[in-house]
Amino acid sequence: MIQIQIDDLTVEAEADQSVLDVARANGIELPALCHHPALKPAGVCHLCAVETVGKSGRPTTKLACVLQPKEGLRVKTGGELVRQARRHAFEHLLAMAPQSQSLRQMAVDWGVDIGPAPDGCIRCRLCIRVCREVVGPAALTMEKHGALSYVVPLEGRCIGCGTCVNICPTRVIEVGDQDNVRTISIRDEVIGRHPLERCEGCGALFATPRFLNHIHDRIAPHPDVKEQHQYCPTCSKLFSDRVRTAGRRK
Numbered sequence: 001m002i003q004i005q006i007d008d009l010t011v012e013a014e015a016d017q018s019v020l021d022v023a024r025a026n027g028i029e030l031p032a033l034c035h036h037p038a039l040k041p042a043g044v045c046h047l048c049a050v051e052t053v054g055k056s057g058r059p060t061t062k063l064a065c066v067l068q069p070k071e072g073l074r075v076k077t078g079g080e081l082v083r084q085a086r087r088h089a090f091e092h093l094l095a096m097a098p099q100s101q102s103l104r105q106m107a108v109d110w111g112v113d114i115g116p117a118p119d120g121c122i123r124c125r126l127c128i129r130v131c132r133e134v135v136g137p138a139a140l141t142m143e144k145h146g147a148l149s150y151v152v153p154l155e156g157r158c159i160g161c162g163t164c165v166n167i168c169p170t171r172v173i174e175v176g177d178q179d180n181v182r183t184i185s186i187r188d189e190v191i192g193r194h195p196l197e198r199c200e201g202c203g204a205l206f207a208t209p210r211f212l213n214h215i216h217d218r219i220a221p222h223p224d225v226k227e228q229h230q231y232c233p234t235c236s237k238l239f240s241d242r243v244r245t246a247g248r249r250k
């Protein structure tokens with residue numbers, strides 16, 4: 001039997017055990033994801049870093065899953081060096097699996113601040129700008145939550161045009177038309193929910209009343225132009241082609 005020290009505890013270890021196994025056998029928990037008792041240790045996830053004294057006599061970190069016990073070995077499972085190594089390990093793993101809820105929860109459980117979960121938004125603000133500068137309702141804004149700002153809706157302003165959906169480069173804003181209702185959403189948050197109007201030409205559901213009214217109010221009076229807003233894009237095209245052809249015949 002070999003005697004080693006883990007934190008303030010002197011424990012006995014077999015030569016063929018790893019420090020991770022010895023720690024766990026003595027009720028000292030260490031995080032590890034690539035370790036399995038049926039398999040040889042691989043030292044891949046780097047989560048089980050512990051502090052020990054290197055050959056130079058200076059403190060360093062080693063992976064407990066591949067560290068063999070030697071008489072008089074002293075390891076620390078906490079402290080700044082271990083915290084740094086653990087944070088780097090979690091960051092590295094999360095870079096490969098950013099959506100993994102279990103990994104994120106594990107980091108939180110081990111006191112590692114990994115920041116907010118990625119939401120697919122690159123904060124280009126194109127949606128906010130187009131809604132304010134081109135469409136007009138200014139239905140979106142940025143709101144700070146913790147370390148990051150998020151695109152959020154301003155209640156009641158969205159008119160359901162879908163322009164923000166079209167301009168979003170990462171497709172994090174979505175539009176869904178279902179049961180005569182159009183829903184614009186970002187992440188799990190509803191930006192706007194609107195009934196859909198039918199095209200006066202073909203009867204297809206195609207636009208929201210708020211959007212049609214908005215266009216109606218914004219465009220200068222002209223009988224041909226105004227009429228077209230009650231038509232879906234396909235019928236509008238047919239309608240304008242007909243108007244153009246009729247104009248040429250005169």
Ligand code: SF4
Pocket residue numbers: 130131135137138139140157158159160161162163164165184191192
């Ligand atoms: S769908 Fe709503 S939030 Fe998006 S651009 Fe149109 S009005 Fe603005």
